[in-house]
Amino acid sequence: MLDSRSRTGATLGFAVALVGACYDGVADDPASGEAGEGATEGALDSASEGASDGAEPADCDTPQPGPAPIRRLTRRELDNTLTDLLGPDAALAAAMLPTDVQARIFDTDIASHGITEELAYAYMRLAEDVAVAATTDVPALVGCDVAQGEACAREFVTSLCSRAWRRPCSADEVDGLVALWAAGDDFADGVQRVIEVVLQSADFLYRPELGDIVAAVDGAVPLDSYEIATRLSYLLWGTMPDDELLAAAEADALRDPGGIATQVDRMLDDPRAAEQVVWFHEQWLGLTAIESTVKDPALFPEFATARVAMRAESARFVEAVVLGGGDLGDLLMSPSTYVNDELAAFYGLAVPGSGGEFVEVQLPPDRHAGVLTKGAFLAIGGNQASSSPVRRGVTVLRQVLCGEPAPPPPDVMGSVPPPTPDTTTRERFEVHVSDPACSACHTLFDPIGFAFEHFDAAGRWRDLDNGFAVDASGDLIGTDVDGAFDGAAALAAKLADSEQVRGCYVDHLFAFANGRLVDHDADACTTSALRSEFAAADYGLADLVVALTQSDAFRYRRSEP
């Protein structure tokens, strides 16, 4: 059955593998500060379902892809696809569709893609509205002489079917659609019926991957070139294949890594790739929430408008690092950022005089390091008036280190001690350290959060918190880079050096690309190959994307019973 049915109320399904007694009574010793191999590999069970010792799998010489459950187009992908297939007016009709309810970090996760009767009805109405919008100029749409009747209809049907279903349609399929056209009241009505069927079909809404079964090798079925074209276009552009990809598919040029590489190089240069890169990172770190984040207006009066610029700042930074040949270290440590006049003023920086345009600036590297010191991340990790070390720490622990802190016990109401004039934020959370009922878990993430204490609730640098000196020191525990740090830049340097973080990033990209969480058993060959490629490329981020498209798992599926 659908994955979503097995939602048992567990959180994101990450395996919990941290040392410490706060995970379901696992009686490990509290961290001694030295992560042994078991702990490291346990902690590498990131973004995954099912624990694994992470050992090198026995045989990866033949393709060993993990499961690839059939995927449906996300709302965003559907909007983009309709625009590319039938034009922007057609895509407007899609505005009536409900927004996907996001059940996991990434919108691509099939756990979010349940089908309800209401949604199926909405797809029907969508198809009807798109059909009407697309047929305002029938001759222009079909591109042949309407007076030729069925001959022209057949030409149109053949073209629409193959473009919409992203593969050549069989004679039977074309015949069936032509018969449907013929049942219409007139040429235009027949065309509308065809569009309605094509857009509601599984071949459009879903991405079936059958592959070349005859060519199967040890239970791994190679995907055909059309299926690979579809994987490439939705991964890199979030939309249907363009003409050049389709031509490559028609020439069956996408079954080998070389053919894929040629397309990927071209596609990464396209602006749509930048949009996808930003979209992945925004979801990874939860940055989309910035536009609905609220701060105390008495303390941060300009925040309500600055937050929009903050989103753009992070987007430009990520895009520049990833598509500019940057590596994971750059993503985590680069002191550059992008500001316009308004945002520079908000941060208290020299105003660049560029108006609304964003320009790159360099910030002090002992203070600012990478995406985690961008306003968007910091402000989301803050309450309305004060920073939230717990929130920031938990986010870094979960999303960057792929650790999984257990939720608080049910009788803890989770109330934050109110701010007082005599303490810093950090001091308010003292009870998390002093009370043994709290400390077992909180020592895993509070200190990470304290690293960011030089940034206030709105993401701006501060020397003092409530008039007192900021203490941004802490200790990392239960990771492969344990030890002391002082400040966000020092923390970022540790994270940039961490195998755990590298593996975690790989797992998240895998999840986004594959529409499901990593399964460290079934995906063992894939993840170990990706980790090796990532390392061989010195953790170049675009290289990891390329490696994904070059992997066996990208070109094969396993045969299912």
Next chain:
Amino acid sequence: MSFAIRRFARPLARREVLRGMGSIAIGLPLLEAMGCDRPDGGVSPRVAGLADPRAPQAALPLQRFIATSIPNGVVPSAWFPTGGETDFVTKPIMDPLPEHALPGLAEHRDDLVILKGVWHKAASLGPEKSHNEGHSCTLTGTIMQGPPGTTVDAGWTLVGPSLDQYLADALEQIAGVPFAKKSLPIVPGASFNGSMSYDAQGTAIPVVSSVTGLFDELFGLTSLSAAEKEALRLRRHSVLDSVLGNYTKLQGRLGAGDKARLEEHLDALRKVEQRIDTEIVCDAPDAAAYPDPPEGFSGPNLRDWADLMQDLLVLALSCDVTRVATISYRYCGGGSSYLPWLGFSADYDTGEHHEMSHRYMDPAWDPALILAAQWYCGLTAQLIGKLKAVPEGTGTLFDSVILFQGSDVATGHHTWEDMPYLLAGSGAGALATGRYLQMPQQIPHNALLVSLLQAFGLSDTSFGDAEPDSGPLPGLLG
């Protein structure tokens, strides 16, 4: 999904009833009792209750459920009445606002059940313990699952179904036929946060946000002649048949897991096929009277949107298009709710509703918060008035209704005890109204959800995992 049904036999199989569907609008005699003819119907033993026309054999009265919600809670001293269970005196939030042409809930005092001591336990156990959980879990009674200290974008999950969906399924089973619309979730803007309605998997039911969109859904076909309607019905069947064929053909080539996923989609398509056979029996109102307000509902046109949507909701119920509806007007948290028509400033710091609601410490903000709550309650009072204005049988449409008004928090500082919940309407005599019920101690609101199901003739004693097996709310039902 199976239901514990208190009385009567299993209803007719769908196919048997649907076979006559082409003429159902004309064929079922008791449907003339609603829609626009409104002759006198039979009088059931219950107060002005009509027998359910689709299931006359069931000897159940016709009942409808409406859920609504006001944002950001209340100022308790201006909400909870003084006095006892039946001699209570309402407070200012229930007063009318004549300058806004809004009645007050006090006008319907004898039709209300005001509750105190109901605890939104589900929200109090959520990851953020905030408006998201308060709102989304109002009708589910389940605990939102998500990493603690995170926001909803971190990937929360919710187990459903919500009460309205569960009830709609039950009512359809009881009636033996699908309604033209299973339910009507009216929400300004589609978002996980804004919806109160979820299916069993926690998927938000697609909401209705556009006036013209809803009008078109309800009445877009009624301007068609009978022949045109039939032609459309046949055309849709033809298209859906082809679509079903496509799914079935693909299914045959897939492995077991994918086959099952496509089977779910096929199930959904089959239900759509049944639903397109249902008819809407109503003279369509003039479409020109139902435009989308300029700038929609997010700006100063919220009142126009509310008025029009309420009218369409009432029409949908009176034409028996559906029996379950939810309606809300503004999302609660998030810092973008401005109410300039109440004289609130456009400055974020001094005029945004959610921001002001958080200044609970300072009573200087109470008048604004009371006025805001009063305005939203005025919309509910207006809706009740519209329901009362529709004759039905020997009474009105309102006689069959139970309306539940909730809120996403109890007070602006995210408290969960003493939720400002109230009910309006007896549901054809199932609920004794004109009461102020105070619980002896805080009771999880799952008990209220259970009581609502029982008021509709179901025998459930548990609803929602925040408080399983809660049983009903003490003293609410007889």
